[in-house]
Amino acid sequence: MIDIKNLTIIDARAKLMKGEFKASELLEAVLANIAEKNGEVNAYLEVFEDARTQAKAADVLIESGATAPLLGIPVAIKDNMLYEGHLATAGSKILEGYKSTMTAHAVQALVNAGAIIVGRANMDEFAMGSTGENSAYGATKNPLDLNRVAGGSSSGSAAVVAMGGALGSLGTDTGGSVRTPASHTGLVGLKPTYGAVSRSGIMAMASSFDQVGPFTKTVTDAELLYSVIDKQDPEDMTSVPNDARPTAWAKSHFKIGVPEDFVNNEGIDADVRAKFKEMLAKMEAKGHKIIPVSLPTLPAALAVYYVLVPAEVSSNLARYDGVRYGVRVPGETLLDTYKNTRAEGFGEEVRRRVLLGTYVLSAGYYDAYYNKAALVRRKLTDEVAEAFKGVDVIAMPSAVSPAPKIGELSEDPTGMKMYLADILTVTANTVGVPAISVPMGTLDREGKDLPIGMQFMAPHFHEQYLFGIGREVEALR
Ligand code: GLN
Secondary structure (H helix, E strand, O other), X not given: OOOHHHOOHHHHHHHHHHOOOOXXXXXXXXXXXXXXXHHHHOOEEEEOXXXXXXXXXXXXXXXXXXXXXXXXXXXXXXXOEOOOOXXXXXXXXXXXXXXXXXXXXXXXXXXXXXXXXXXXXXOOHHHOOOOOOOOOOOOOEEOOEEEEEOXXXXXXXXXXXXXXXXXXXXXXXXXXXOHHHHHXXXXXXXXOOOOOOOOOOXXXXXXXXXXXXXXXXXXXXXXXXXXXXXXXXXXXXXXXOHXXXXXXXXXXXXEEEEOHHHHOXXXXXXXXXXXXXXXXHHHHHOOOEEEEXXXXXXXXXXXXHXXXXXXXXXXXXXXXXXXXXXXXXXXXXXXXXXXXXXXXXXOHXXXXXXXXXXXXXXXXOOHHHHHHXXXXXXXXXXXXXXXOOOOOEEEXXXXXXXXXXXXXXXXXXXXXXXXXXXXXXXXXXXXXXXXXXXXXEEEEEOOEEEEEEEEEEOXXXXXXXXXXXXXXXHHHO
């Protein structure tokens, strides 16, 4: 049997080309892991029926000498990505039974590159959450410790790779939803520059924050997936033409900025801080420069995020009204139908954000909340740009702790514990820069080695820096 858990995309590709195994055999090994583990982990909401047909077609192509970057590679997509003719529910009851009528640009890019789309992965409802527990279809469990969460919102996209149910996957990251689950499951997760990957065909959460990004076992695999999906798309007006993006090559020595006050924050687990410093020291010993950076507005990023994101959420989710898509709960009048459908179809966190967002956008409060947050966003963006004049990347831990236990954050009735888990990740989305999470080691928690990630941000379209520094972490950990 092929050892999927230790197989990278790069290796699998070489072995497929050499004929060591066929694409259909590779898929069977993946399907066997899914059959064994998905019942407990709840990572896949559905394994697509046509996956075997795709793999057989890849067998024929490989035999005929064809090549493509992902030919025969089994990958998963998040449940908020459209794939024509297949179900997509964004982890919500309101979209139960909804079938995509088009394919997302990023998913099409995978298909065009020869990937086998294995299935759709579980997620927090409409990508709102940090643990994967807000899915209407049940929480995803962490394959490394079933008492713990896999991280969210792209919980399933992380867990499928960690359990050997795919070699890579796509998630979406609006405020950390790729990096947090990557940190909790020992994977590499990339949040590309805003405008690098098309949002067309991705169910919108907060349109000025959302980006699609890959989950993989290694930085080089992440680079490969990114190179497939990073193409400009005229269907997304925020998608930047490839030839208008600054070119950045990875370097061998980096100037690493560290916002010291912020990473000394007590809200971050002391062992996580210690590991982070240990890795910085190793990097310094290798000749990289560690430079303190001042980002005075950083502590306000979370507040800014939780004003602006609900505002965009309340607007984007207005379309789920029981008339156009999915579930419909009829009432006496049209207004009753809207109310019934949204009350029954949306879960608690989604309703909370819609209410919050509607409030901050309402006439009397718009200036006090929405406009104020937009101004602070601008200030934070300027500070980050200023910091990048002196450093190549900015380093922080990826998450405040290793994977929390099921219920640890979600049982707080105010929702605040869940929100505070995002303090380290929301900045990259708020200012639009790319960020990566790379495993930096493990911490012992009740006898289990739980992974934790190191995070780097880089200037706009400098993903190459992230791959370069990420490989350094892989070599030093
Ligand atoms: N946890 C954050 C939130 O709930 C991030 C979600 C995301 O990136 N989709 O908003």
